Amino acid sequence: MTTIITKTVTRICLPLVILFSISLLLAGHNNPGGGFIGGVMFASVIALTYIVFGIDHIRSFFNPDWADLFASGLLLASLTAFAALPFGHNFFRSAVEFLHLPFFGEVELVSAALFDLGVYFVVIGSLLSVLKNVGDDK
Template sequence: MTTLITKTITKICIPLVSLFSISLLLAGHNNPGGGFIGGVMFASVISLTYVVFGLKYTKSFFNPSWDKLFGIGLLLASLTAFGAIVFGHNFFRSAVEFIEIPFYGEIELASASLFDIGVYFVVIGTLLHIFKNVGEDK
């Protein structure tokens, strides 16, 4: 049984940690962070929800197929790694393009970001699939 304080703090933490997770993901190819630690942060907030509110309650409004998310992430990361070969470059070579956005400035688009997103999905899918299977009553 959890207390009202625990449930309230969890409801506050869910959006904050989710946004921090995405921030880590987006900063990862140039700064500390990336797909792995961003995925761990997101999986931790979802697992906190499982622990505080229970698996049955959480599944009533949020029940994605975590193994499919793992597959999508693995496919995206693999295609990013092998995509360089299609364009005549070495395996895992990152391409970088700079684009100008009006009123914002120049931003960098790197293929390493797609790889980080794939890793992000793989980590989330793996950890939450494990947590869900361990937590289910059979």
């Protein structure tokens, strides 16, 4: 049983923490942050939502299979790590490309960002899969 204050704070924090986790993910290859800490932030706010509203209430409108997210993230991270080998480069070699976009200016595209995205999905999928399995009454 939670209070109205806890539910209100959770509703306010949910979108803010999700946006913060995405900003940590996007800044990760050049600045502090990355897929791991962004995934932990995302999983923590979803875990808070599970705790405050109850897993059955959340499951009524939002019930993803977190193991699928884990598997797709692991596949993406693995493919990114092995992608340089066919081109004669070392394992985990990162590629950098600069694009000039009309309204944004110069944008840096880095293959390490795809690896961070895979790690982000792995962390979210693993933490929330464990939380969901522990929270289930079977």
